[in-house]
Amino acid sequence: PFDVLVVGGGPAGASAAIYSARKGIRTGIVADRFGGQVNDTLSIENIIGTKATEGPKFVASLEAHVADYEIDVMKSQRAARIEKKDLIEVELENGAVLKSKTVILSTGARYRQLGVKGEAEFKNKGVAYCPHCDGPLFKGKDVAVVGGGNSGVEAAIDLAGIVNHVTVLQAMDELRADQVLQDRLRSLPNVTVITDALTSEVTGDSTVNGLSYVDRVSGEEKHIELDGVFVQIGLLPNTEFLKDSVELNKHGEIIVDRNGKTNIPGVFAAGDCTDSAHKQIIISMGAGATASLSAFDHIIRSVEL
Numbered sequence: 178p179f180d181v182l183v184v185g186g187g188p189a190g191a192s193a194a195i196y197s198a199r200k201g202i203r204t205g206i207v208a209d210r211f212g213g214q215v216n217d218t219l220s221i222e223n224i225i226g227t228k229a230t231e232g233p234k235f236v237a238s239l240e241a242h243v244a245d246y247e248i249d250v251m252k253s254q255r256a257a258r259i260e261k262k263d264l265i266e267v268e269l270e271n272g273a274v275l276k277s278k279t280v281i282l283s284t285g286a287r288y289r290q291l292g293v294k295g296e297a298e299f300k301n302k303g304v305a306y307c308p309h310c311d312g313p314l315f316k317g318k319d320v321a322v323v324g325g326g327n328s329g330v331e332a333a334i335d336l337a338g339i340v341n342h343v344t345v346l347q348a349m350d351e352l353r354a355d356q357v358l359q360d361r362l363r364s365l366p367n368v369t370v371i372t373d374a375l376t377s378e379v380t381g382d383s384t385v386n387g388l389s390y391v392d393r394v395s396g397e398e399k400h401i402e403l404d405g406v407f408v409q410i411g412l413l414p415n416t417e418f419l420k421d422s423v424e425l426n427k428h429g430e431i432i433v434d435r436n437g438k439t440n441i442p443g444v445f446a447a448g449d450c451t452d453s454a455h456k457q458i459i460i461s462m463g464a465g466a467t468a469s470l471s472a473f474d475h476i477i478r479s480v481e482l
């Protein structure tokens with residue numbers, strides 16, 4: 178069995194695995210997509226000590242750092258179930274069962290989908306989720322940002338510097354972003370904000386040509402002509418497979434204490450899949466280190482192991 182089995186290979190998982198391997202204990206990582214969300218990030222300027230890097234470049238250096246240690250890396254594998262017996266068992270979607278004294282869950286998060294007609298059909302044909310990655314593709318064009326929270330308003334401010342015009346659609350009657358972001362947004366000449374707008378369809382032929390929404394005040398359906406739609410309605414934690422085993426909050430985030438402990442002894446969690454206040458690379462890495470040191474502490478205190 179493993180001493181520490183890390184589920185998830187993003188910044189949190191890579192950090193947890195390296196910290197564990199440095200203790201000389203048997204460490205494994207199961208990761209669906211090594212690097213996690215960082216793969217989808219273009220420029221990163223807030224990893225302290227690294228002035229600027231790019232997502233894929235940073236993932237390559239994470240992978241090289243992990244490869245420097247005796248870590249059993251199982252890529253393109255998804256965990257389907259976790260159960261505490263004498264050891265903790267992690268069953269993969271392919272049916273294999275891995276056993277470990279401790280497990281660190283670091284399965285991250287993904288963008289929430291609108292779930293309207295046209296969204297899936299036009300994904301990467303005008304429907305985008307990552308302004309940092311796809312913003313430049315819409316240079317000089319008209320786009321919408323769906324979502325009036327911090328991520329939506331940040332995306333709109335970002336895109337306004339690249340594209341011709343940005344329409345922000347917010348389903349509620351007001352934006353939910355921090356006031357400073359709203360003030361910045363409203364100071365921009367090429368941004369329109371539409372509130373009470375319930376997106377009903379992404380339209381297009383070979384690529385996106387517009388978006389329909391229902392005006393929640395009048396009940397009328399309206400259509401705007403656009404070249405792109407950025408969906409910014411939140412991040413969903415990748416924790417569905419844990420709902421019958423690990424305690425989650427109402428957002429589906431794993432509830433952890435300040436040591437990264439979950440409700441199951443020997444099971445720890447770190448990063449965007451947890452109820453941490455902020456979701457960032459450096460924060461996930463710190464949480465991964467915390468969870469790893471807590472797992473080590475658990476191992477040396479467990480007489481039965």
Ligand code: FAD
Pocket residue numbers: 184185186187188189190207208209210211212213214215217218219220221222223254255256257283284285286287306307308309310415418447448449450456457458459461
């Ligand atoms: P993730 O990066 O989400 O990694 C999760 C890992 O778990 C992946 O390997 C995934 O494949 C795996 N996984 C999921 N489910 C399973 C399963 N069932 N079984 C096995 N493996 C599984 N942060 C910054 O600090 N600076 C930035 O500039 C920045 N820009 C961003 C731009 C974009 C477009 C996005 C999407 C995010 C950005 N972030 C940025 C946020 C940052 O990427 C995340 O906070 C960080 O990646 C979280 O790390 P994580 O390891 O917790 O999760």
